[in-house]
């Protein structure tokens with residue numbers, strides 16, 4: 001079983017968590033100003049990297065909070081976790 | 096005219112029948128706990144200490160820790176979320192006191208007394224039995240006395256509190272309670 005380090009609760013078993021998709025995707029401030037293609041990119045296009053990936057997780061059976069994690073999609077290794085609202089740590093990989 | 100005084104209806108504990116037919120196991124004693132006042136409090140910074148003052152127990156600010164005093168328990172569930180439990184108490188006066196003390200502040204307060212029921216498991220093998228369905232490290236170093244958290248027991252979500260080295264309190268939504276109880280029974284069967 002994977003152990004995930006919740007920024008609030010500390011190291012906890014994977015079964016307490018839910019995946020929340022790619023992190024750091026801001027909703028456009030004025031969607032009506034976007035072209036259809038730009039809006040579709042916001043909704044559907046994700047980086048899907050081979051390697052380091054910043055993504056959202058929720059400690060749903062714990063503190064209930066969303067947070068972000070950088071995970072290596074090749075090894076499934078969690079490199080770092082950090083609280084929602086904090087910048088992605090500069091550790092390489094796709095931005 | 097026929098006059099009758101109606102008894103106050105009390106929500107039946109879903110564990111009554113199971114607890115009545117439970118066999119004693121000294122190493123992991125199971126108890127279905129009685130009714131309790133339970134309040135779910137969430138609030139921003141300004142509301143946290145007034146809520147604790149009104150409750151009579153400071154709300155813990157350290158993650159996964161509980162405070163207790165005079166039979167009142169304040170459990171940290173999240174950075175802005177607490178579960179307040181007072182066994183055997185009426186929720187209304189406690190609710191009113193906290194509501195008044197935090198009036199006008201960003202917060203939410205919900206009476207969830209009837210949402211869940213309490214189970215106590217106590218004895219030298221209590222942690223062993225819990226670990227049949229709970230994936231947390233329940234050694235005293237990793238899960239000390241006073242620690243509390245939401246977690247899972249098999250496929251049910253529970254709130255788990257360690258009150259003493261060998262005494263745990265489980266708070267579980269009432270429709271899941273028989274499921275949790277019977278799996279605890281199964282876990283301790285080999286100890287009988």
Ligand SMILES: [Zn+2]
Pocket residue numbers: 006007008009010059062063064065
């Ligand atoms: Zn957490």
